[in-house]
Amino acid sequence: MASTIQQELQSTSEFLSLRSYHRPSWASTLNPIPSHAFNLGHFPTPIHKWNLPNLPKDTEVWLKRDDLSGMQLSGNKVRKLEFLLADAVAQGADCIITIGGIQSNHCRATAVAAKYLNLDCFLILRTSKLLMEKDPGLTGNLLVERLVGAHIDLVSKEEYSRIGSLTLTNLLKEKLIKEGRKPYVIPVGGSNSLGTWGYIEAIREIEHQLQKGTTNKNFDDIISACGSGGTVAGLSIATWLSDLKAKVTAFCVCDDPDYFYDYVQGLLDGLGAGVKSRDIVKIENAKGLGYAMSTDEELKFVKEIAETTGVILDPVYSGKAAYGMMKDMAKNPTKWEGRKILFIHTGGLLGLFDKNNEMAPLIGKWRRMEIDESIPRIDGTGKMF
Numbered sequence: 001m002a003s004t005i006q007q008e009l010q011s012t013s014e015f016l017s018l019r020s021y022h023r024p025s026w027a028s029t030l031n032p033i034p035s036h037a038f039n040l041g042h043f044p045t046p047i048h049k050w051n052l053p054n055l056p057k058d059t060e061v062w063l064k065r066d067d068l069s070g071m072q073l074s075g076n077k078v079r080k081l082e083f084l085l086a087d088a089v090a091q092g093a094d095c096i097i098t099i100g101g102i103q104s105n106h107c108r109a110t111a112v113a114a115k116y117l118n119l120d121c122f123l124i125l126r127t128s129k130l131l132m133e134k135d136p137g138l139t140g141n142l143l144v145e146r147l148v149g150a151h152i153d154l155v156s157k158e159e160y161s162r163i164g165s166l167t168l169t170n171l172l173k174e175k176l177i178k179e180g181r182k183p184y185v186i187p188v189g190g191s192n193s194l195g196t197w198g199y200i201e202a203i204r205e206i207e208h209q210l211q212k213g214t215t216n217k218n219f220d221d222i223i224s225a226c227g228s229g230g231t232v233a234g235l236s237i238a239t240w241l242s243d244l245k246a247k248v249t250a251f252c253v254c255d256d257p258d259y260f261y262d263y264v265q266g267l268l269d270g271l272g273a274g275v276k277s278r279d280i281v282k283i284e285n286a287k288g289l290g291y292a293m294s295t296d297e298e299l300k301f302v303k304e305i306a307e308t309t310g311v312i313l314d315p316v317y318s319g320k321a322a323y324g325m326m327k328d329m330a331k332n333p334t335k336w337e338g339r340k341i342l343f344i345h346t347g348g349l350l351g352l353f354d355k356n357n358e359m360a361p362l363i364g365k366w367r368r369m370e371i372d373e374s375i376p377r378i379d380g381t382g383k384m385f
């Protein structure tokens, strides 16, 4: 008997296998509960102290390294896709449709995960009107999407806001059904009530890490970027229901806090959570110039944090959220003094490649090595030639 259970445990934790899903005990009031999830990521992701410069007195910031969740740097998206793709396969889908910005991390993560599971992937990507008729190129996320053979349909920002992501994905869905395909649609950012389970599970993971002594004191705050709402919905409802009881703050990088309070409310209602989003999460604006647009200060901040701590933040999500957090700490230090904060690094490294030109003036330090002509060769013959 024991060996059967052991065998089952072994087979269910295998990479890319489907596992039965059992909710945390504190999530018993949520409904529906997913029955299965794919093992797509490398979990638990590490938690470590983040030695940020210029923190208020006795403030500690720790990092949850979801940027290391695996699947070609897929960050927070892996957790949602574990549930969403299990549903797609259960429904007999033979392909996945999803939608996002031209450098969407979510679209790239979905393209990779779909291919792992032998599903085709169709992406609708939003770009500027001027670029819509051109080859979208191979920068950052696009390179990975195109390497794994995702089908790409470009739409303009104007079309996207006029028609909406739901109608656009439905148009493609109908077209594919007529061609005899069985598509499964994943909404922007994978943020629906099912995807929310990804970050409900992340909170269970953090609880286990605390129990195992990763750090000796509970966190007072959990902080994350917010782009489509699913990550923050999961973090906040699970923190509220579990023993973690930290204060959850989201820094939104597009739209505005009111939009996200409503959107997160919809996700919570879809789970029958029976709570108000405004009671369980504080949403702050960190949009700056606009979605995926960076100020010089934000990019300088990303550079400074990389140089001082070795942690690379992406410019679109975690970079803006951490910048927003540090700005608030500088403005209201007493609010943060003595608090222990867990910042969720949600990934997005490939988005940085899209900022090469803007980053270039901030990055120096190279030189031609000075070598005297008279220096004789002693070793290294033939290596790498």
Ligand SMILES: Cc1ncc(COP(=O)(O)O)c(C=O)c1O
Binding pocket: 075, 076, 104, 105, 106, 189, 191, 225, 226, 227, 228, 229, 230, 231, 232, 314, 317, 318, 346, 347, 348, 349
């Ligand atoms: C790297 C990264 N971080 C954070 C987010 C925000 O997460 P969510 O869409 O769940 O709000 C996204 C996606 O939108 C992302 O790609």
